[in-house]
Every structure is written in C-alpha cells, then in structure tokens.
Amino acid sequence: MDRPPAPLAPPYPAEARPGWFGDAVVDLVAGSTCLGCARPGRLVCRACSATLAVPPAPAVVRPWPRGLGPVWSAAPHADLPRALVVGHKERAQLGLRRPLADLLAGAVAAGAAAALRPGTAAGTAAGTAAVPAGRLLLCPVPSRPGTARRRGHDPLRTLVRGAAARLRGRGWDVRAVDLLVAGRARDQGELGALERQRNLRGTMHCPSPRLARSQRACPRAWVVVCDDVVTTGSTLVEATRALAAVGVPVLVAATVTSTPRRGGAAVTGRG
Numbered sequence: 001m002d003r004p005p006a007p008l009a010p011p012y013p014a015e016a017r018p019g020w021f022g023d024a025v026v027d028l029v030a031g032s033t034c035l036g037c038a039r040p041g042r043l044v045c046r047a048c049s050a051t052l053a054v055p056p057a058p059a060v061v062r063p064w065p066r067g068l069g070p071v072w073s074a075a076p077h078a079d080l081p082r083a084l085v086v087g088h089k090e091r092a093q094l095g096l097r098r099p100l101a102d103l104l105a106g107a108v109a110a111g112a113a114a115a116l117r118p119g120t121a122a123g124t125a126a127g128t129a130a131v132p133a134g135r136l137l138l139c140p141v142p143s144r145p146g147t148a149r150r151r152g153h154d155p156l157r158t159l160v161r162g163a164a165a166r167l168r169g170r171g172w173d174v175r176a177v178d179l180l181v182a183g184r185a186r187d188q189g190e191l192g193a194l195e196r197q198r199n200l201r202g203t204m205h206c207p208s209p210r211l212a213r214s215q216r217a218c219p220r221a222w223v224v225v226c227d228d229v230v231t232t233g234s235t236l237v238e239a240t241r242a243l244a245a246v247g248v249p250v251l252v253a254a255t256v257t258s259t260p261r262r263g264g265a266a267v268t269g270r271g
C-alpha cells in the first residue's frame with residue numbers, strides 16, 4: 001500500500017473498561033438461557049461460544065455497490081451470530097457485548113491485515129492476524145437521531161469500543177472514534193439495494209470540530225468503518241462517502257455479520 005495513512009486520531013481518551021463480568025452475573029441471576037442451545041445459564045454457553053471461533057471472511061454483497069471498498073465480516077447473518085446481533089441490538093441483552101466485540105475485533109484484524117498486506121489474511125483465524133504498523137481508528141456507522149435514546153443504549157458504538165479494547169489487548173494500536181453523525185432517512189426495511197443507496201445518500205457527515213480535534217491528536221492513522229451487519233452495503237457506502245468528502249480515505253470496512261441478498265428481494269438489516 002503506498003497510500004499514506006489518513007491524518008486522523010481519536011478525539012477522546014481510551015474508553016472505560018466495559019463491565020462484562022457484571023453482565024455475566026446479571027445473566028445468571030436473571031435466569032437466562034443460551035441463545036445457541038437453550039441451556040440455562042449464560043447467554044452464550046461455553047460450547048456454543050466455541051462455534052463462533054471461525055475465520056472472518058470478505059463479505060459477499062451482490063450486486064457490489066459503487067463506492068464500497070473491501071468489507072470483512074466475522075460470520076454469516078444466521079444462526080447464533082444473528083441471534084447475538086439481534087439480542088444485543090433489539091433486546092438490550094448486554095451480556096452479549098463480549099462475544100460480539102470479539103467477533104468484530106476478528107473482522108477488523110483480518111480486514112486490516114488483508115488491506116495492509118494483501119494475500120496474508122485469507123483464512124486467518126480471529127485474533128491471529130499480524131499486528132500492523134500504525135494506528136487504526138475504528139469508526140462506527142452512526143445511528144439515526146433518537147435511535148439510541150429509544151433503545152436505551154447505542155449497541156454498535158459499544159461493540160466498536162469493545163473491539164478496540166480487545167485488539168489493544170493483543171498489542172494493536174487501536175482507538176474507537178465517532179467521526180460521523182447521521183441525519184434522518186426513511187426506514188430501510190422494505191427498500192431494495194438501489195433505493196437504500198438513494199435513501200441514505202447525503203445523510204451522514206463528519207462535523208469539522210471532530211475532524212480537527214482528531215487531526216490535532218494524531219497525524220497518521222488508518223480508518224476502519226464498522227457496522228453490525230452488511231446487507232446491501234448502502235450504509236457503508238454512505239459512511240465511506242461522508243469520510244471521503246472531508247478527505248479521509250477508508251482502509252477497509254468490518255462488520256460482525258453479513259447477509260447475502262437472496263433472489264433480488266429486500267432482506268432484513270439496515271443496509
């Protein structure tokens with residue numbers, strides 16, 4: 001790669017350590033069952049957790065939208081990975097933060113390794129990708145206005161911060177940074193790929209104070225855009241466009257899961 005790192009840095013110090021141990025205690029006290037096998041106890045039992053340790057892979061998006069760079073996902077949007085994403089996002093099952101952050105960290109690691117050293121990351125197990133030179137900034141796709149308030153939490157932002165912490169624990173120089181904000185858009189649920197792209201175009205932007213603060217704090221870093229699910233790629237296209245509009249190239253995008261479209265029909269997932 002001869003493209004120089006983007007002149008960016010995190011606008012805030014390292015995040016507070018998430019209370020994952022506390023979440024586990026709450027799960028047990030609340031009488032939860034495993035989302036994979038329904039065994040009473042943790043939300044993801046040890047045996048089901050082991051099934052999540054598969055190598056991340058490049059996402060399959062058909063048709064591949066114009067403006068979308070490489071995307072790496074930890075797992076298909078099905079079975080246990082899907083149950084984790086939905087449970088955390090829609091049901092605020094906060095005990096799922098840890099396995100989800102692990103999955104996202106794996107996708108970031110494999111995607112960044114593939115982008116910075118082409119040919120080295122295919123088939124790389126999560127957590128074993130070589131540590132790249134230079135800082136990575138993980139930028140979550142922003143939620144719509146009022147969405148986090150309605151849900152009572154901001155699931156993606158939490159996961160991105162968790163993934164950054166996991167990677168730092170493995171020796172990576174990684175920070176989470178909220179560079180983007182989102183405006184209003186129609187609900188994406190019933191829209192096809194092109195409609196989603198038109199619906200989202202121009203709805204995200206990077207406020208100049210955030211960018212300036214980042215540039216002052218860190219002159220060189222690679223930006224990885226993160227989302228929970230990629231379906232048509234429309235959301236990642238818009239995030240990439242909004243960052244490019246302020247001169248910030250995206251190295252790679254990373255998601256927890258990816259949902260291939262089937263038979264041209266719209267599928268669930270925000271984009």
Ligand SMILES: [Zn+2]
Nearest residue numbers: 034037045048
């Ligand atoms: Zn289980």
